[in-house]
Amino acid sequence: xxxxxxxxxxxDGVGVITLNRPKAMNALNQTLTRELGEAVDALEADQAIxxxxxxxxxxxxxxxxxxxxxxxxxxxDLYVSDFPRIxxxxxxAIDEARTPVVAAVAGFALGGGCELALACxxxxxxxxxxxxxxxxxxxxxxxxxxxxxxxxxxxxxKAMDMCLTGRMMDAEEAERAGLVSQIVSADALLxxxxxxxxxxxxxxxxxxxxxxxxxxxxxxxDLQDGLLFERRNFAATFAFEDCKxxxxxxxxxxxxxxxxx
Ligand code: CAA
Numbered sequence: 198x199x200x201x202x203x204x205x206x207x208x209d210g211v212g213v214i215t216l217n218r219p220k221a222m223n224a225l226n227q228t229l230t231r232e233l234g235e236a237v238d239a240l241e242a243d244q245a246i247x248x249x250x251x252x253x254x255x256x257x258x259x260x261x262x263x264x265x266x267x268x269x270x271x272x273x274d275l276y277v278s279d280f281p282r283i284x285x286x287x288x289x290a291i292d293e294a295r296t297p298v299v300a301a302v303a304g305f306a307l308g309g310g311c312e313l314a315l316a317c318x319x320x321x322x323x324x325x326x327x328x329x330x331x332x333x334x335x336x337x338x339x340x341x342x343x344x345x346x347x348x349x350x351x352x353x354x355k356a357m358d359m360c361l362t363g364r365m366m367d368a369e370e371a372e373r374a375g376l377v378s379q380i381v382s383a384d385a386l387l388x389x390x391x392x393x394x395x396x397x398x399x400x401x402x403x404x405x406x407x408x409x410x411x412x413x414x415x416x417x418x419d420l421q422d423g424l425l426f427e428r429r430n431f432a433a434t435f436a437f438e439d440c441k442x443x444x445x446x447x448x449x450x451x452x453x454x455x456x457x458x
Contacts, residue, residue, distance in 0.1 A: 198235075198236070198239060200217075200232045200235075200236060201228055201232065202216070202217055202218050202226070202228050202229035202232050203215065203216060203217055203229065203232050203233060203236055204217050205236050205240075207240075207243075207245075207246065209391075209395050209398065210245060210246060210247040210248065210395065210398035210399070210458065211246065211247070211248050211249075211250060211391060211394040211395055211398055212240035212243070212246045212248075212249045212250070213249075213250040213252065213387075213391065213394075214233065214236050214237070214240070214249065214250065214251050214252070215252050215253065215254055216229060216233070216251075216252070216253040216254075216258070216259055217254075219254070219256070219257075221260075221263065222257045222259070222260035222305065223253045223257055223258065223259040223260065223310065224259065224260050224261060224262065224263040224264070224265075224266075225259055225261065225262050225263060225284075225309045225310065225313070226262075226263035226266045227263075227266065227279070227283055229263075230283050230284050230287045231283045231286075231287070233251075233287050233290075234283070234286045234287035234289075234290040235290075237249065237251075237287070237290040237291055237294055237298070238290050240296065241290070241294045241295065241296050246296060246398070247296065247394075247397060247398025247399070247400070247402060247405070247458055248296060248297050248298075248299065248393075248394035248395070248397040248398045249294065249296055249297070249298045249299070249394075250298075250299050250300075250301055250390050250391065250394050251291075251298055251299070251300050251301070251313070251314075251317055252300070252301035252302070252303075252386075252387065252390070253302070253303065253304070253306075253310070254303065255303045255323070255383050255384070255386055255387065256303060256304050257303065257304035257305050258300070258302040258303060258304060258305060258306040258310050258313075258314060258326070259305070259306060259307070259309065259310030259313060260305050260307050260308070260310055261307045261308025261309045261310050261311075261331070261332075262284075262308055262309040262340075262341075264335060284309075284340075284341060288312075288313075288316050288341060288342065291313075291316045291317060292316055295406050295409065295410075297318045297394075297397050297405065297409055298316075298317045298318050299317060299318060299319055299320075299321060299390055299393060299394055299397075300313070300314040300317035300319070300320040300321070301321050301322075301386050301387060301390040302314050302320055302321070302322040302323070302326045302328075302377075303322070303323040303325055303326060303383055303386055304323075304325050304326065304327065305327050305329075305365075306326060306327065306328050306329075307327070307328075307329045307330075307331055307365070308329075308330060308331060308332055308339065308343070309340075309341050311328045311329060311330055311343060311347070312330075312339060312341040312342045312343050312346065312347075313341070314328070315342055315343075315346040315347060315350060315376075316341075316342060316346065318409065319378045320371075320376060320377045320378060321377070321378055321379055321380075321381060321386070321389060321390050321393065322368045322371060322372070322377045322379075322380055322381075322386075323368065323380065323381060323382065323383040323386050324368050324369075324380055324382065324383070325368070325383055326367070326368040326371065326377070326380075327365040327366070327367055327368075328359075328365060328366045328371050328376060329359060329363065329364065329365035329366065330343040330344075330347065330359050330360045330363065331363040331365075332360075332363075333360065333361060333362070333363045334363045338360070339360060343360060344356065344360055347359065347360070347376075349416055350374075350375060350376050351366075351371075351374040351375060351376050352374070355374055368380045398458065399455075399458065400455065400458070401437060401439030401440070401443065401455045401457055401458065402455075402457045402458055403434070403437050403439065403457055404434050404437065404439060404440065407430040407433065407434060410426075410430065411423070411426060411427045411430050414426050437457070438456055438457070439453075439455045439456060439457050442454060442455060442456070443455070
C-alpha cells in the first residue's frame with residue numbers, strides 16, 4: 198500500500214510507519230491522520246507483523262494538528278464533521294491495536310504529536326526530543342488525550358504545568374518523569390527502535406498480547422482487579438504451546454523456538 202503522507206516498510210516481523218510531511222514538520226492534517234489509521238489497521242491485520250514502530254524520522258516527530266487546516270473551522274464543523282471522526286479513528290486504531298506500537302521520537306512532539314506518541318505503548322526518544330502541549334498559546338487546548346494520557350503518564354503537577362504554560366519538556370526530564378522508556382543518540386534512534394521491535398516480534402505472540410492487555414489495564418484499573426486479571430492471564434499462558442516450549446528450552450539449555458510469532 199502506498200500513502201501520500203507516510204512511508205511504510207516491513208522487515209523482520211516489524212512494520213515501521215514514518216510520518217512524511219517534512220515541510221510542515223509532520224503536522225497532522227486530515228490526510229495524514231486518515232492514512233495513519235489505515236496503515237496501523239493494515240499492519241495490525243497482518244499476522245506476520247509482531248511489532249509496529251511509529252516515527253517522524255530523525256529530525257521531528259510531529260508539530261501537532263495542522264493549524265493552517267484547522268484555523269477556519271467552527272465548533273459546528275469540529276463537532277459534526279469528519280475531522281474529529283478521522284482523528285478518533287486514527288487514535289483508536291493505535292489504542293486498540295493488539296500488536297505493540299512503539300513511538301520513536303526525535304525533535305518536536307507537540308500538541309497532537311505529543312498525544313500521538315502518548316497513545317503508543319512506549320516511547321524511545323533522542324536527546325533532541327521535546328514534548329509539549331502548546332495549544333494554550335494558540336487559544337485552545339489539547340484535544341486528543343493531552344489532558345488525560347499525559348496526566349496519567351507524568352502526574353498532575355507536570356501535566357498541569359505543561360498544558361497551562363505550554364512549556365516543553367526535554368528528553369531528560371521526560372525520561373525522569375516516566376514519559377520516555379529510554380534516550381538514545383539521534384543517529385542510533387531508528388536502529389535501536391528496530392532492534393527493540395524485532396525483539397518484541399520474536400517473542401510468543403499470545404504472551405505479548407496478554408502482557409500488553411495486562412499493563413494497559415493497570416493504567417485504569419483498581420489494583421486488586423488488575424492483580425486478579427494478571428494472575429488469570431499468567432495461568433492462561435500455560436495453555437500455550439509456546440509457554441511449554443519456552444520452559445522446556447530453558448531446562449534443556451537451548452534457545453526456544455516459538456511457533457506463534
Ligand atoms: N500546523 C501547520 N503547520 C505547521 C505546524 C502545525 N502544527 N507546525 C509547524 N508548521 C509549519 C510552519 O508553518 C512552517 O511552514 P512554512 O515554512 O510554510 O511557513 C514549517 O512547518 C516550519 O515551521 P517553523 O518555521 O515554525 O519552524 P521553527 O523551527 O521556527 O518552529 C515549532 C518549530 C516550534 C514546532 C513551531 O513551528 C510551532 O510552534 N508549531 C506549532 C506547534 C503547535 O502549536 N502545535 C499544536 C497544534 S494544535 C493541536 O495539536 C491540537 C490537538 O490537540 C489535536
